Amino acid sequence: MSTEITTDVVVVGAGPCGLFAAFELGLLDLKCHFIDILDRPGGQCAELYPEKPIYDIPGFPVVTGQQLTDNLMAQIAPFAPEFHFNRMINTIEKQEDGSFKVATDADEVFHAKVVVIAAGGGSFQPKRPPVEGIEQYENKSVFYAVRKMDDFRDQDVVIVGGGDSALDWTLNLQPIVRSLTLVHRRDAFKAAPASVNKMKELVMEGKINFLLGQIGKLDGENGQIDHVHLTTDAGDLSLPATRLLPFFGLTMKLGPVADWGLELNDNTIVVDTEKFQTSVPGIFAIGDINWYPGKLKLILSGFHEAALMAQAAKAIVSPGERVVFQYTTSSTKLQKKLGVA
Amino acid sequence: MIIRVTDQAGEKHELEGLDGWRVMEVIRDWGLNIKAECGGALSCATCHVYVDKDWLDVVGAPSDEEEDMLDSVGDVKSNSRLSCQILCSDALDGLTLTLAPSAAKD
Numbered sequence: 001m002s003t004e005i006t007t008d009v010v011v012v013g014a015g016p017c018g019l020f021a022a023f024e025l026g027l028l029d030l031k032c033h034f035i036d037i038l039d040r041p042g043g044q045c046a047e048l049y050p051e052k053p054i055y056d057i058p059g060f061p062v063v064t065g066q067q068l069t070d071n072l073m074a075q076i077a078p079f080a081p082e083f084h085f086n087r088m089i090n091t092i093e094k095q096e097d098g099s100f101k102v103a104t105d106a107d108e109v110f111h112a113k114v115v116v117i118a119a120g121g122g123s124f125q126p127k128r129p130p131v132e133g134i135e136q137y138e139n140k141s142v143f144y145a146v147r148k149m150d151d152f153r154d155q156d157v158v159i160v161g162g163g164d165s166a167l168d169w170t171l172n173l174q175p176i177v178r179s180l181t182l183v184h185r186r187d188a189f190k191a192a193p194a195s196v197n198k199m200k201e202l203v204m205e206g207k208i209n210f211l212l213g214q215i216g217k218l219d220g221e222n223g224q225i226d227h228v229h230l231t232t233d234a235g236d237l238s239l240p241a242t243r244l245l246p247f248f249g250l251t252m253k254l255g256p257v258a259d260w261g262l263e264l265n266d267n268t269i270v271v272d273t274e275k276f277q278t279s280v281p282g283i284f285a286i287g288d289i290n291w292y293p294g295k296l297k298l299i300l301s302g303f304h305e306a307a308l309m310a311q312a313a314k315a316i317v318s319p320g321e322r323v324v325f326q327y328t329t330s331s332t333k334l335q336k337k338l339g340v341a
Numbered sequence: 342m343i344i345r346v347t348d349q350a351g352e353k354h355e356l357e358g359l360d361g362w363r364v365m366e367v368i369r370d371w372g373l374n375i376k377a378e379c380g381g382a383l384s385c386a387t388c389h390v391y392v393d394k395d396w397l398d399v400v401g402a403p404s405d406e407e408e409d410m411l412d413s414v415g416d417v418k419s420n421s422r423l424s425c426q427i428l429c430s431d432a433l434d435g436l437t438l439t440l441a442p443s444a445a446k447d
Binding site for chain 2: 044048049052121127129130131160161162163184185186188190214215246248249251252253254267297
């Protein structure tokens with residue numbers, strides 16, 4: 001049975017712009033629930049460059065992606081937004097009363113008057129190696145994650161990559177497979193040294209194979225691979241295989257957002273510059289995922305967009321209510337909401 | 342300075358580069374098919390290019406960190422580089438490269 005959650009606003013994406021939106025919405029007494037495909041807040045900042053310095057956030061001569069995320073989490077804490085991580089939105093349906101029903105792949109249904117899309121470059125999804133026709137095998141014999149280990153039992157498995165995922169699954173699957181070959185383009189690994197050492201021991205014991213190379217093409221039919229062709233320094237090689245696990249990390253794709261019926265412009269969502277509302281009233285888009293003439297993909301642009309969006313969202317959630325514009329420096333009412341007065 | 346780029350479709354482009362810009366920024370600014378997801382933070386490998394062999398010595402070798410990022414694409418060659426790690430300069434006037442399939446936008 002689905003979990004039903006009713007809230008004022010569903011924010012799609014817990015990156016910096018989404019997090020700051022919770023602050024602006026909170027000042028206007030709007031309750032937020034976040035939905036994010038990642039397992040923690042921060043979006044691209046936390047996933048791609050947590051330790052890299054950012055120099056163009058007003059008031060911070062330098063701040064890392066993780067520090068910015070941590071500060072934003074502290075800033076929105078008074079409004080107690082709720083987070084739902086590791087979720088993908090399946091559908092957004094507009095209801096007769098103008099509200100939205102948002103369903104996730106975790107069998108939750110959110111009822112919200114406003115939806116704010118703050119999904120940056122889209123949702124993080126596994127990188128697909130540039131192998132012709134790989135799509136026909138995906139989720140049948142080519143997998144980008146191990147959901148059920150039993151799918152690999154007694155199979156001829158090829159794992160490609162040199163990071164922790166590739167090494168971890170090499171070690172975890174080795175005891176149950178028929179054969180396992182790890183393929184990496186070089187003899188240097190980004191994975192934990194202990195995992196690399198263990199893998200090398202298994203190679204020495206003849207329990208797994210290690211090959212230097214890259215995937216060339218795949219053979220098979222009806223979604224089932226039978227051979228993986230490798231390009232190696234010593235020439236091309238054809239390897240019998242019934243399962244392939246490429247681990248090349250994550251990339252961002254617009255994904256299901258493209259199916260939500262919103263006007264798009266080159267993988268971004270068209271918005272107006274007064275409210276940052278999309279072509280569907282009640283659905284807003286802020287940050288890198290939106291487009292309007294003159295758009296600059298900067299975090300600070302997303303912050304500005306969040307403030308204007310919040311005013312428009314308030315008018316939808318509380319129609320007819322007069323909103324007096326106030327500053328946090330002088331308004332005791334706002335300071336009480338922030339817990340400082 | 343001029344950068345000569347062949348895109349994934351085989352079309353050739355001559356791009357005007359500016360001293361101090363990253364080659365990735367020039368390619369992106371000209372609207373070619375490059376994703377450049379992380380914006381130059383050396384965190385994604387979606388600005389992957391093949392540097393013409395005549396230019397490899399001038400461009401120099403990738404750093405260890407860049408090699409690590411190149412592990413995250415499946416079409417690496419001996420002349421692979423991340424274009425965000427190549428800075429435009431007079432010495433690179435005429436630099437010739439090809440966009441890798443893995444750098445393409447979705």
